[in-house]
Structures are given as C-alpha cells and as structure tokens.
Amino acid sequence: MNSYKTVEGLCEKVFIVERSKFICAVKGVKGEEDAKSFVAETRKNHPFATHNCYAYIVGDNGLIRKFSDDGEPQGTAGMPILNVLAAKKLFNVVAVVTRYFGGVKLGAGGLTRAYGNAVAETVNFSAVKEMFPSVFYGIKASYSEYKKISQSLALYADVTAVSYGEDVTADCAVKEELSEKFLSFIKETAFGVSVTEKGVGYHPFG
Numbered sequence: 001m002n003s004y005k006t007v008e009g010l011c012e013k014v015f016i017v018e019r020s021k022f023i024c025a026v027k028g029v030k031g032e033e034d035a036k037s038f039v040a041e042t043r044k045n046h047p048f049a050t051h052n053c054y055a056y057i058v059g060d061n062g063l064i065r066k067f068s069d070d071g072e073p074q075g076t077a078g079m080p081i082l083n084v085l086a087a088k089k090l091f092n093v094v095a096v097v098t099r100y101f102g103g104v105k106l107g108a109g110g111l112t113r114a115y116g117n118a119v120a121e122t123v124n125f126s127a128v129k130e131m132f133p134s135v136f137y138g139i140k141a142s143y144s145e146y147k148k149i150s151q152s153l154a155l156y157a158d159v160t161a162v163s164y165g166e167d168v169t170a171d172c173a174v175k176e177e178l179s180e181k182f183l184s185f186i187k188e189t190a191f192g193v194s195v196t197e198k199g200v201g202y203h204p205f206g
Helices: 032-045 078-087 107-125 143-153 176-189
Strands: 004-007 010-017 020-028 051-058 064-068 093-100 128-141 157-164 168-175 194-204
Touching (some): 020 032, 020 107, 051 078, 128 143, 128 176, 168 176
Antiparallel strands (some): 051 064, 051 093, 157 168
16 A cells, blocks of 8 residues: 555544534544454443444555444444545544434434534544655664764654664664665665664654
8 A cells, every 4th residue: 555644643522513412533543453442442431422433444555444323323423434534535543423412313414414524523623644655674873873874864764763872773764665765875874884674564754
C-alpha cells in the first residue's frame, strides 16, 4: 500500500440532537484487534448507553471494513459512520458513536444524519496524519562521525531517538523511496558509522 491517512491519537466530541446525547470517539489503530479492543473499551466505559455504534477500516489498502448498528434501525448508524471514514480516505481508524436516548425519536433519516455528522465533525476536529511506507534503521557512530552527518540527516530521515553514551546511537525512519539514498549518504559522508536495518512499516513525516 502507498501512503495513507489516519487519525493521530484519540479525538472525542459530544453532540446533542433532539435531546439525545451523541459521544463520538475517533481513534487511529494498528489493526483489527486494536479496533475491536477500543470498541470493547468504549462499551465498558458507557454501560448505560442506549447504543454504541461503530465502524472501522483497517488492513492493507483498507480491505477490512466492519460496522455495527448496535440495535439502531438497520443502515442508520454503522454504515453512515463507515461511509464518512471512507469518504475521508482514512485507514487504520475506528469510530465509535455512543448514544444516550433523549426521548425523541429521530427517524431513519435523522439517525443517519446524526451519526454521519457526528463522525464527520469529529474527524474535522482531529489531527490527521499521513503515514508513508518506511524503513527503520539504527545508527551507531562516534561523536565526531555523528556530527558529520547530523545536520544533513534530516534530508533523508526522521530521527526518533538519540542516546549519548560511549558512542552515539540513534533510531530513525526513512521513506522507502529514499532508503538507498540514505545509505549512500551515510557511506559517503562518514566512515565507521554502523547502520542496521530494524524493520519496515509506516511512519509520519513532517
């Protein structure tokens, strides 16, 4: 999969529609199990809610898409939530809308709008980040050698951690498309710098 957008952390907003209270929580997740855990956690935190409706999009290319109306009329909650996440082109994300019924029935159209609007507004309020295919490296260098590469390192990598001991060790993420240039830069700029590939995955830049 190429780069994708997701929500950074957790964003939660509260809406009142015809005396019903809607609490929308949107969260970036690592996969389906993470999404399921968040749904379960939300239900545990709102044991007296009338409904806890949800949807999530996870997996490579967002191929895993699940939703639930949780007792609301079919098609009035889970699908509108999912449609918003898909329209926003978000992957690895889950949205749960908790409803406390206020005594006024909204009808199918009203429910669809209420759930969809709650998610759309919460996503608009949240921090959306773009995740890029990346290679993760560990660097070990003497202080002098690390100094040679440190100023230009940001052109190729996002340094996520640095430790200063007998030598300098650093963890960094490099966009997959720049990995060869990154390795060439290290090789050509400083001698005696050890670079170890630690894995591949996704990382936000900028």
